[in-house]
Amino acid sequence: MIPPYRRISVTLYVGVRASTTVGELLAWAGKRLAHLPQPAREARRALRLATGGECPPREERLSAFTRGRFRRIVEARARGVPWPILEETTSFLDFEVLVPPGVFIPRPETEELAELAISLFAEAPPRPRALDIGTGTGILALALARARPDAEVWATDVSLRAVRAARRNAQRLGLKIHVCHSEGFCKLSGKFHLIVANPPYVAKDELPLLPKEVRGFDPRRALDGGKDGLECIRQILFEAPKFLEPEGVLILEVGPTQKEALLRMADSMGEWAETRVIPDLSGRPRFFLGRCLPSR
Numbered sequence: 001m002i003p004p005y006r007r008i009s010v011t012l013y014v015g016v017r018a019s020t021t022v023g024e025l026l027a028w029a030g031k032r033l034a035h036l037p038q039p040a041r042e043a044r045r046a047l048r049l050a051t052g053g054e055c056p057p058r059e060e061r062l063s064a065f066t067r068g069r070f071r072r073i074v075e076a077r078a079r080g081v082p083w084p085i086l087e088e089t090t091s092f093l094d095f096e097v098l099v100p101p102g103v104f105i106p107r108p109e110t111e112e113l114a115e116l117a118i119s120l121f122a123e124a125p126p127r128p129r130a131l132d133i134g135t136g137t138g139i140l141a142l143a144l145a146r147a148r149p150d151a152e153v154w155a156t157d158v159s160l161r162a163v164r165a166a167r168r169n170a171q172r173l174g175l176k177i178h179v180c181h182s183e184g185f186c187k188l189s190g191k192f193h194l195i196v197a198n199p200p201y202v203a204k205d206e207l208p209l210l211p212k213e214v215r216g217f218d219p220r221r222a223l224d225g226g227k228d229g230l231e232c233i234r235q236i237l238f239e240a241p242k243f244l245e246p247e248g249v250l251i252l253e254v255g256p257t258q259k260e261a262l263l264r265m266a267d268s269m270g271e272w273a274e275t276r277v278i279p280d281l282s283g284r285p286r287f288f289l290g291r292c293l294p295s296r
């Protein structure tokens with residue numbers, strides 16, 4: 001009889017011992033990940049990551065090294081570590097980026113922001129200029145540079161890790177973007193046809209309420225929008241007109257409860273010919289759009 005306090009470790013051991021087949025490993029992992037929505041799929045993905053290729057046949061036996069790797073990946077997923085952290089990469093639109101530790105993990109909803117930004121940038125004249133503030137892994141700047149090869153695209157971030165990640169991702173994708181380590185608009189000059197940002201917009205008091213997968217793995221600076229969640233947004237909104245061409249566009253991803261405050265702020269400035277908040281695919285107000293006056 002195994003004492004109760006040893007049962008868990010014995011189960012783990014049985015799950016990954018030398019004679020265990022791939023099929024048995026997958027069954028063990030499926031049970032270990034049963035609290036996640038798609039345990040079998042999770043288990044196969046963990047196996048592909050552990051082997052560095054396709055899932056081996058179910059009757060095959062793996063090396064001790066690969067079994068150990070597989071077990072560590074499954075345990076990390078069981079603790080809620082997001083896939084992009086484990087795989088160190090994620091896909092965005094139709095390309096892949098590296099996601100080094102300490103850099104914000106791109107989210108699927110930001111693809112909607114990228115699509116809006118790309119369609120607005122398509123209207124810009126030849127050789128347009130775009131700016132992505134708080135670029136993280138570089139996704140928005142890279143999406144714009146891919147869509148408009150004639151454009152000059154700039155990206156900034158306060159995080160040095162993010163700056164390095166964005167530069168590396170640009171190099172891997174063979175794209176030219178100018179990435180600078182800068183707070184907001186500091187170190188930038190000239191005018192842009194489009195400014196895009198997914199800034200930190202969570203109110204400080206609400207940070208502890210975020211799901212563990214977000215709180216535990218994304219850098220605080222990427223989430224913390226100050227007392228009311230609008231600190232960074234306010235800074236961008238008020239400074240953007242100085243950096244936009246006449247009729248240039250600012251587009252921001254914002255929190256679903258920030259619509260009224262944001263429109264009130266923007267309309268009080270008298271700098272925008274048009275302001276509106278566009279809903280995301282689930283109908284929540286998500287993207288702020290401001291178009292500058294034709295001449296100022």
Ligand SMILES: C[S@@+](CC[C@H](N)C(=O)[O-])C[C@H]1O[C@@H](n2cnc3c(N)ncnc32)[C@H](O)[C@@H]1O
Binds near residue numbers: 104106221
């Ligand atoms: C929510 S993340 C978005 C990252 C990326 N754009 C994306 O959508 O995946 C916000 C990013 O803004 C950066 N950031 C925060 N405050 C900033 C500031 N004042 N100036 C420039 N970047 C800032 C953070 O370091 C982080 O990389």
